[in-house]
Amino acid sequence: MPASMLPPRGEGVVGDRAIQQTLERAWPADLPAGDERQLLAAGRALLRADATGIGRGRWPEVFPGSGRGLAPAFSAVRFRVQAAIxxxxxxxxRAVVHLVWAGADRGGTYSDGRITDLHFTRTASTKGASTWVPQPRT
Incomplete structure (x- = not known):
């Protein structure tokens, strides 16, 4: 994304729409709408779980041993997804969810424009339905 198309860092929620529009222009949609909705919901929840620790139990294959009291890296109160596709x-x-997000780390340092890509693989169930399964980060 060209820097000239993005809002200045630290602009807050006001700049999120411009970031979303820039992502959408840079990578035109190529998934069925239902798959995209499912992936975006899972990607947002997975990122929140990774950053804040909230909901890690939902993905034991991504967060093995998460019940061992691992301190979250970011505050749940000061965390938000700015844009996602x-x-x-x-x-x-295969699919990838591109997320741009903001958060305050354990030391209280807040920054926006953080970028995370989460990868998913489609699996078919015995009933013919398919689901998107997150892949562990390497």
């Missing part, structure tokens, strides 16, 4: 991940059964 879900796109194909190179193959029909």
């Amino acid at each position: 879900a796109r194909r991940g190179g193959r029909p059964d």
Whole structure:
């Protein structure tokens, strides 16, 4: 994304719409709307769990041993997703959720414009439905 298209850092919630629009222009939609909605919801929740510790139990394969009292890296109170898109991940059964987010770390330092990509693989159930499963970060 060209820096000239983005709002200045620290602009807060006011700049989030411009970031979302820039992401959408840079990577045109290429997934069915239902898949995109499912991936965005999962991606936002997974990022929140990773950053704040809230909800890690939902993904034991991504956060093994998360019940051992691991301190979260970011404050749940000062965390927000600024923008997010879900796109194909190179193959029909792969997708990536691009997230731009803001948060305050344990030391209280707040910054926005953080970028995270989360990868998902589509799996089929025995009933013919499919779901998107997050892949552990390496």
